[in-house]
Amino acid sequence: MSFLPYAVAAWLFLVGVWGIVTSRNLIHLVVCLTVVQASTYIVLLGIGYRTDAAAPIFADIPTSTPTVDPVVQALTLTDVVVEATVVALLLALAIQAERRFGTLDPNELGALRG
Amino acid sequence: MTPRARLAVFALAAVGLAALLVWGLAGLPRFGDYEGRYGRIIARDTVPQRKATDAVGVTTFDYRGIDTLGEEFILLVSVVGVMALLRAHREETDESRARAQELERIRKAPLPSESLTLLGQTLAPIVLVLGIYVVAHGHLTPGGGFQGGVVLAAALLVLYLTTGRTAFRRLRAVAAFEAVEALGALGYALIGVGGLIAGAQFLHNFIPHGHSGLLTGGTVPLANVSVGFAVAGAIATLLSEMLDQDLLRSRGGR
Amino acid sequence: MTALQAVLLILVGAGGLAVAATRDPVRQALVASLFGLLLGALFFAFQAPDVALSQIVVGSLALPAMILLAIARTRARAAADRQREEPSE
Numbered sequence: 001m002s003f004l005p006y007a008v009a010a011w012l013f014l015v016g017v018w019g020i021v022t023s024r025n026l027i028h029l030v031v032c033l034t035v036v037q038a039s040t041y042i043v044l045l046g047i048g049y050r051t052d053a054a055a056p057i058f059a060d061i062p063t064s065t066p067t068v069d070p071v072v073q074a075l076t077l078t079d080v081v082v083e084a085t086v087v088a089l090l091l092a093l094a095i096q097a098e099r100r101f102g103t104l105d106p107n108e109l110g111a112l113r114g
Numbered sequence: 115m116t117p118r119a120r121l122a123v124f125a126l127a128a129v130g131l132a133a134l135l136v137w138g139l140a141g142l143p144r145f146g147d148y149e150g151r152y153g154r155i156i157a158r159d160t161v162p163q164r165k166a167t168d169a170v171g172v173t174t175f176d177y178r179g180i181d182t183l184g185e186e187f188i189l190l191v192s193v194v195g196v197m198a199l200l201r202a203h204r205e206e207t208d209e210s211r212a213r214a215q216e217l218e219r220i221r222k223a224p225l226p227s228e229s230l231t232l233l234g235q236t237l238a239p240i241v242l243v244l245g246i247y248v249v250a251h252g253h254l255t256p257g258g259g260f261q262g263g264v265v266l267a268a269a270l271l272v273l274y275l276t277t278g279r280t281a282f283r284r285l286r287a288v289a290a291f292e293a294v295e296a297l298g299a300l301g302y303a304l305i306g307v308g309g310l311i312a313g314a315q316f317l318h319n320f321i322p323h324g325h326s327g328l329l330t331g332g333t334v335p336l337a338n339v340s341v342g343f344a345v346a347g348a349i350a351t352l353l354s355e356m357l358d359q360d361l362l363r364s365r366g367g368r
Numbered sequence: 369m370t371a372l373q374a375v376l377l378i379l380v381g382a383g384g385l386a387v388a389a390t391r392d393p394v395r396q397a398l399v400a401s402l403f404g405l406l407l408g409a410l411f412f413a414f415q416a417p418d419v420a421l422s423q424i425v426v427g428s429l430a431l432p433a434m435i436l437l438a439i440a441r442t443r444a445r446a447a448a449d450r451q452r453e454e455p456s457e
Contacts, residue, residue: 002146002369006139008377012384013135014128019388021124022117027393027438031400034431035384038407041423042380043139045414048153051146051369055415056157056169059255063161068415069153070160070169074178077170078185080422081260081345084430085192088352091438092199095356098442107117145369170418248421256417264425271433349430356437 005046012039026094026104030087037083041076048072165323166253166331174258175337179317182337183302186344190299193348200355226276234276241269249342253331259338263345270350291350298344305333305340376410383407397435404428 012035019032048069054061056070098104143149156177160169164176174182225231245265252258309318319332328335383403390396404427411420 001374002144003140004369004374004377005145006142007136008381010132010135010139011381014132015384015388017131018124018128022121024391025393027435027442028391028396031393031396031435032388034400034427035387035403038380038384038403041407041419042377042410045411045416045419046145047142048148048150049146049414050148053415055256055417056160057256057417058161058167058169063158067157067169069148069150070156070173071150071153071178073170073416073419074173074181076416076419077174077260077422078181080419080426081185082188084349084426085189087431088434089192089195091356091434092196095438095441096199104442168418170416256421258418261418261421261425264430268425268429271429353433353437356434356441 005042009039009042009046012036012042024105024107026097026106027091029106030090030094033090034083034087037079041079044072044076044079163323164253164319164331164334165325166334168253168255168258170256171252171258171338172331172334175253175334175341176317176319176332179306179337182341183306183317186299186302186341189344189348190295193295193351196352197355230276234272237276238269238273241265241272245269245342245346249338250328250335252338253334254328259341260345262338263342264349266342266346267349267353271353274353288351288354291347291354293347295344295347295351298340298342298347301340301343302337305337308333370413373410373413376406376413380406380410393435393439397432397439400435401428401432404431 016032016034016036016039019035020029023029023032048071050066050068053066053068056067056073094104097109101109103109156173157169160172161167164172166172245262245268247262248257248265249259249262252262306317309320310316312318312320314320317333319334321332321336323332324330380403383399383406387396387399387403390399404423407427408420408424411417411423
């Protein structure tokens with residue numbers, strides 16, 4: 001039972017990659033990438049978790065209460081923001097690809113022609 | 115390679131990948147038994163050293179501030195990339211005829227219903243205040259520059275969705291958004307340089323830390339504000355770039 | 369591992385499958401927004417309110433907005449091309 005977070009993370013990774021492989025639309029592909037990234041968040045937060053610990057915000061709890069790891073949460077925060085920027089850039093690329101080839105189907109995108 | 119063959123290759127690879135993932139993840143410590151030292155030291159020392167209570171915010175902007183600098187510039191570069199990709203397209207269309215058509219469409223475009231406009235105009239200032247609150251209290255409670263910045267950009271989005279497009283086009287000033295974003299990124303870098311000027315290393319927390327309440331944490335609230343500007347400007351720029359004349363042209367054409 | 373965390377983890381797993389299995393991009397944007405909300409709730413259950421706030425704001429707000437705008441942009445371009453071809457016929 002304590003393996004469940006990591007199991008769900010592995011499952012999300014595989015489901016996301018399956019979505020990317022069987023995608024017929026570039027925008028659908030980009031959204032499947034966010035599912036893959038979600039799996040990394042779960043692994044990171046799962047590593048830092050401590051049973052029966054509080055959140056690392058000391059506004060209303062004494063500073064000596066055991067908390068979960070704040071460093072891992074800072075890493076995940078960075079990760080979430082980077083996900084947004086990556087998706088923005090990929091969507092712009094998808095728009096450009098549609099302009100170039102007239103289609104959003106990855107199977108029909110032309111090869112790099114000289 | 116046909117799609118079916120590709121799917122078969124993927125199925126084989128997925129089995130191997132699943133096995134590797136499970137084997138690798140099973141080697142981690144049990145869920146709930148975190149024993150790392152770095153996190154415990156930071157959780158113990160945040161309030162005595164910086165007097166600010168949000169350990170994650172202080173970690174992001176002070177103890178690991180260099181990572182956040184890199185992340186902010188990732189955001190900046192990605193916005194530059196999106197603008198470069200989408201603007202090249204815009205210049206290739208027929209300029210004068212497109213512009214005349216677009217003005218015609220704007221004049222003919224139907225406005226949203228009045229109740230929706232009222233709702234939007236009531237909601238947008240509330241969302242704006244919420245965004246400013248989240249940015250300002252980032253070093254005390256959950257929140258901070260990134261979350262608050264996106265909430266600020268969301269106020270703009272609410273305005274776009276509920277008021278007429280003409281009002282939004284007057285409000286939309288991509289140059290202003292870009293300037294705000296650049297100022298935010300510059301502000302963060304200057305805070306780092308301030309640490310150098312104060313005689314210590316880059317991004318040293320050189321402002322006095324205060325005792326309790328809002329004016330604690332040294333450079334952390336300043337970094338929050340500059341990151342809030344940067345992220346709000348970035349998201350507003352991204353949304354404005356994707357909303358374009360093409361949108362208006364197609365809506366009028368149907 | 370509390371019951372709430374277990375339930376949310378299973379819901380997140382199902383949500384990920386739903387996002388990948390929805391083929392129409394417009395519907396997928398909406399399902400992705402709900403998936404972001406579920407992830408945010410999961411992060412709250414993992415005692416990470418900062419990350420949860422960030423995930424909700426990015427994954428349920430900024431990301432679906434960008435996806436819908438990209439869809440509109442590609443459709444608008446296709447319609448504009450059709451319009452441009454018509455006067456020549």
